[in-house]
Amino acid sequence: DTEVTQTPKHLVMGMTNKKSLKCEQHMGHRAMYWYKQKAKKPPELMFVYSYEKLSINESVPSRFSPECPNSSLLNLHLHALQPEDSALYLCASSQSLAGDAYEQYFGPGTRLTVT
Amino acid sequence: AQSVTQLGSHVSVSEGALVLLRCNYSSSVPPYLFWYVQYPNQGLQLLLKYTTGATLVKGINGFEAEFKKSETSFHLTKPSAHMSDAAEYFCAYKPGGYNKLIFGAGTRLAVHP
Numbered sequence: 001d002t003e004v005t006q007t008p009k010h011l012v013m014g015m016t017n018k019k020s021l022k023c024e025q026h027m028g029h030r031a032m033y034w035y036k037q038k039a040k041k042p043p044e045l046m047f048v049y050s051y052e053k054l055s056i057n058e059s060v061p062s063r064f065s066p067e068c069p070n071s072s073l074l075n076l077h078l079h080a081l082q083p084e085d086s087a088l089y090l091c092a093s094s095q096s097l098a099g100d101a102y103e104q105y106f107g108p109g110t111r112l113t114v115t
Numbered sequence: 116a117q118s119v120t121q122l123g124s125h126v127s128v129s130e131g132a133l134v135l136l137r138c139n140y141s142s143s144v145p146p147y148l149f150w151y152v153q154y155p156n157q158g159l160q161l162l163l164k165y166t167t168g169a170t171l172v173k174g175i176n177g178f179e180a181e182f183k184k185s186e187t188s189f190h191l192t193k194p195s196a197h198m199s200d201a202a203e204y205f206c207a208y209k210p211g212g213y214n215k216l217i218f219g220a221g222t223r224l225a226v227h228p
Contacts, residue, residue, distance in 0.1 A: 004158075006158075040221075041220075041221070042205055042218035042219065042220060042221050043159070043218060045216070048214060048215065055214060056214060088156075090158055090159070092159075097214045102209050102216075104149075104216065105161065106158035106160070107158050108158045109156075
């Protein structure tokens, strides 16, 4: 099973709302990632977790708060977002951060619209 | 700075024609290289990867890529395009010592009858 699942598929939220995106994998991977993708652009890395610890934060605004409750789950908590945060949010996982094991598997994404 | 250049933001081919999508990376150390495909409103799917060993890499859906160190290139090819190959293709590489992928800007492949 090489599947990464993400919920919800679509999310519309107001600028004062609090919502969460969820990502799950059951491949035994120990590295998980959040990306943001705007239309017609490549994914931009936001966060990297390795063995459930935050490894990389690409200077993401604090209105995005990641959480890794266990090795299979990754959440992204959203609060007080701006319309420019509307994008496709992708989750990915890999066996680890080690070179040969760095192949990343992506989920289908959550299409977020901030109104 | 680490970067990936994909030549041609749009490539159009006829069904049955050769597909060639170009990718060049900047790295003095042989990196790990990947090609991903993204269909509309979907996530990225790994087509193939180069880590070490054989420089000609075969992937899914009939795609292959050749790592050429002297040219710092990793071009993607498919002998005969199919309508279902129409999608966005991203080249990516992992530089040594960096725990993240560097993506190219992407190439949109159109396949016409």
